[in-house]
Amino acid sequence: MLSHFKIVLVETSHPGNIGGVARAMKNMGMSNLCLVNPKIFPSADATSRASGASDLLNSVEICPSLQNAIADCQLVLGASARDRTISWPELTARECAEKFVTAEQSKNKIALVFGRENSGLKNHELDICHYLLHIPCNPKFSSLNLATAVQVVCYELFVASGQKAESTIGDKNEIVLANAQQMELFYQHMQQTLLDIDFLHPEKSVSIMRRLRRIYNRISLDTKELDILRGILRFSQNHNNK
Ligand code: SAH
Numbered sequence: 001m002l003s004h005f006k007i008v009l010v011e012t013s014h015p016g017n018i019g020g021v022a023r024a025m026k027n028m029g030m031s032n033l034c035l036v037n038p039k040i041f042p043s044a045d046a047t048s049r050a051s052g053a054s055d056l057l058n059s060v061e062i063c064p065s066l067q068n069a070i071a072d073c074q075l076v077l078g079a080s081a082r083d084r085t086i087s088w089p090e091l092t093a094r095e096c097a098e099k100f101v102t103a104e105q106s107k108n109k110i111a112l113v114f115g116r117e118n119s120g121l122k123n124h125e126l127d128i129c130h131y132l133l134h135i136p137c138n139p140k141f142s143s144l145n146l147a148t149a150v151q152v153v154c155y156e157l158f159v160a161s162g163q164k165a166e167s168t169i170g171d172k173n174e175i176v177l178a179n180a181q182q183m184e185l186f187y188q189h190m191q192q193t194l195l196d197i198d199f200l201h202p203e204k205s206v207s208i209m210r211r212l213r214r215i216y217n218r219i220s221l222d223t224k225e226l227d228i229l230r231g232i233l234r235f236s237q238n239h240n241n242k
Contacts, residue, residue: 019049
C-alpha cells in the first residue's frame with residue numbers, strides 16, 4: 001500500500017541519521033529510500049543505527065541532484081520545520097497521509113523530501129514541491145531530528161494505509177499525473193515563451209516563475225492536460241515568430 005512513496009534525503013551530514021531513517025521506514029513497512037549527495041555514505045554509523053534495516057541501505061538509490069531524484073515522481077512534498085516568507089500550500093503529516101494513501105494516488109509515485117540537518121531545504125528546492133509538509137509541534141522549538149521527522153511522517157502513512165486498505169479497491173480512473181521531469185520541461189518551455197513574447201523580463205522572471213509554478217503545482221496536471229498547454233505554448237511561439 002505504501003510502495004508508491006519514496007523518501008528522499010537531501011545532503012544529509014550525519015550518516016547515523018541515514019541509518020535512523022532506514023529503521024524508521026522499515027518499522028512502518030516502507031522501503032524506497034533515496035539519498036541526494038549524502039556527505040558520508042556508506043558508513044558504519046549508518047549501518048549500526050539502521051539496526052535490522054540495513055537491507056534498505058543496501059538497496060538505497062543515490063542521486064547527484066534533487067531533480068534527478070524526483071524525475072520519475074508525479075507528486076513532490078517537501079518536509080519543512082520553518083514558516084516560510086512565501087507561502088507554499090501546506091499540509092500536516094496527517095492531512096498528507098489522508099490525501100495520498102489512496103488507491104487512486106497509488107498509481108503515482110510520490111516523493112517525500114527531507115532537508116539538511118543544519119539548514120533544511122532551500123527555496124529553489126521547495127519550488128519543485130507541490131506541497132510543504134509540516135509536523136505540528138511547539139512553535140518555539142519546531143525542528144525535529146531528521147530521522148524523527150521521517151518516523152512521524154511514515155507512521156501517519158502507515159496508520160492511514162490500515163484505514164484505507166479495505167475501501168479503495170475498484171477505482172477505474174486511468175488519469176496519469178505528469179511527473180516532475182515533464183513539469184520541469186513545461187516550466188522551461190513556458191519561461192522561454194514568456195520571454196519571447198516580452199511578457200517576462202529576465203531580471204523579474206524568478207518571482208513570476210515561482211508564482212506560476214505554485215499555480216500549476218496546486219492543480220496537479222495530468223499528462224493529457226500538459227500536452228494541451230505545451231501545444232498552446234508552441235502555437236504562441238510560432239505565431240510570435242511570424
Ligand atoms: N535547521 C533546519 C531544520 C533541519 S531538521 C531548518 O531550519 O530548516 C532536518 C529536516 O527534518 C528538515 O529539513 C525537514 O525536512 C525535517 N523536519 C524537521 N522538523 C520538521 C517539522 N516540524 N515538520 C516537517 N519537517 C520537519
